[in-house]
Amino acid sequence: MKALDVIQRANANAFRSKLRTTLTALAIVIGAFALTLTNALGAGVNSFMADTVATVGVDDVLTVTPLDESAPAGDGPTVYDPDRATLSGGGMGAMGSALALTAADLDTIAAVPGVLDVSPLRIPSVDFVQADGSQPFEVSLGVTMPGMHVELAAGDNLDFATDEPQVVLPVSYVEPLGFASPADAVGAVVDLGLTDATGTSVTQPVTVVGIAEPSLLGSAGAIPNPALTDALVDLAAVGRDPGAPTVFAAAFATYDPGAGPTATEDLQSALAAEGFDAMTVDDQLGMFTSVIDTIVFVLSAFAAIALIAASIGIVNTLFMAVQERTREVGLMKAMGLSSAKVFALFSVEAAVIGLLGSVVGVLAAMGTGAAISSALSGSLLADLPGLNLFVFDPVTVLAVVLGVMAVAFLAGTLPALRAAKADPISSLRYE
Template structure:
């Protein structure tokens, strides 16, 4: 029998019991679809995060925190702490250890490859307002730690960016607004707000009185996961805010910081970065690049995706048992036919091949329909997602496929189906023609 005839015969055999074939394909479809859709979401999310990371730049910039700070955060979150009360250890638990003092800042500065260090001071503001409105809005300002960060500035209708990122060393106090703030503060548009003056209310900690400070709007930011709701300010504005917050208080309060940021020489490459991290570790600090931070989010997300993929895998496993069952039934039903074909000289190998191809076809159709449905889901879900829960994150395509993964998945499912089919196919090929013809 020619191979093409084996294939067409196998496929027309599948059509003999349409209901059974359909149900088997449906089972394979469910497993394949789950795996494809979750991998599509994974690709979509990762693509978005990578794109955000690329646009944010952040090369050559590292965040530093004391190890004691991380330990405390972890034990408060329930990691590692256990139920037992933890014994006080001045080396680990003292407030002094959780802060970064001036000598340590100097030591960090001396680590090879570190170009500058900036303590992240505790900048707080009560509200933001402008002369255009009486309303006040909540704001969480954050000093831009490095001009190596390149945040996403919103683009106006003309396609040009609305303003720019605050310039760190500009003597004029500057702020970048979050989306929506420009209109709330009474400006006509994002573009209109650029260059205008806003007022921030800051509490004087010693007296609890609110005083205001003025700042120039440098630009308007796009929403993004990396931004995390922070309004970035330059050093001049940071100093003005700190002047108010710590007025009438000892300098030591103002100098107490828990985080710092450093710029490092990117020419040293990944190896240099590792050395810097090691150096920080020796001093009792942890260094994290933006990629490291995003990596944590990613690995958490990947774990969720993994769970779904395992579900899909289990569904596929169940489906392959369905294939075995379907084919065993087919072998049983076609016992006489197998006997007849063997009597007429069809070899064992061809019979095995015929049933294997039936299995592979089931796998192919199940996964191909899964791919088609997943594609359809992309076409339908992505625009809906972009209009609803992802509306704040422009450029986020929830589901994204790449063709090689899809093709590989179809091939993999076909392989699984083939393996599942070997048992019944073997039984069919081993049938004794005389016995088979006698079978009632």
């Protein structure tokens, strides 16, 4: 019997008992459906994260913070060290007193080989934003990374070189500030209000150059350019004790990512040796991604358990088929069919059931994914237009189909072996 004949016959045999095959395949459908959907969800969220990094466009910046050596060491409270600079209140210190960087630290970082440039993270505390004739609205400033690129609904990205203060506002501020549309807001001058060290409320006029689309990164608030940050820091410093040390929650160190991942790791360990924690944007996203991956892994494990249960169904179904076709198998063997071909007939039949179940499951998952996406895009995910919740990677989908077929084939080997071993004479006598 030729291979093509084996496949054709196995395929026809699979559909001899339609109800039984359908029910067996249904169990596989459930497993394949769950596996495909979870993987698509993981791929969707992770690719959204990757896209976000790409649109931010910052791949040459390390976020440097002081390495908190005592933190992971023990369970008890940390011994107070008066020499350590800390940040109290405001900005990054919202969760209590955090370690901070001093101007001396910045020099140390700059001196590390591989660091091209260092700029401190400064987040001036802003009280409100107000357009001409509108009410003041509370606003916070987002983090500006050197060279960052923001996904815009209208306008242009920030100019990092200019002396003119510029800001990118989130799209949610457009209407409250009295603008008809995002495009209408671009070019307008708004006032940012803050309180200086003497307690006086002062304002800083600033040009709106762009309106940001909501995204996971930088969605926090208004994003200033360096000129605006300088202006705000200067304003806030009015009346401040000139002797007080300036501290920063973090610093941005630019490096050359083209030198390769090893060079980046070397740079990170060199900074760690100096007592700093340096993270690339990928590292920061990596924490998020690993959580997503863990969730996907757990859900996939459940899907895999469903598939194992389904494969036991295949074993059962094929044992019944072998039983039913005892005489047919005996006759074919009497007429010269080899045991290997008998084995192939039944195990290919199992693979056909696997193929049927997995294709239906995968298609159902794709349909469900599309339905959920379109349902959520109008409500829950309306704020994240860049997010495609389910991404069906053809390679993953194909891997699911082939994987399920392989599992089904393996499940089929047990009954197929029994059929292959059957003795033609006793099979023909079987009533």
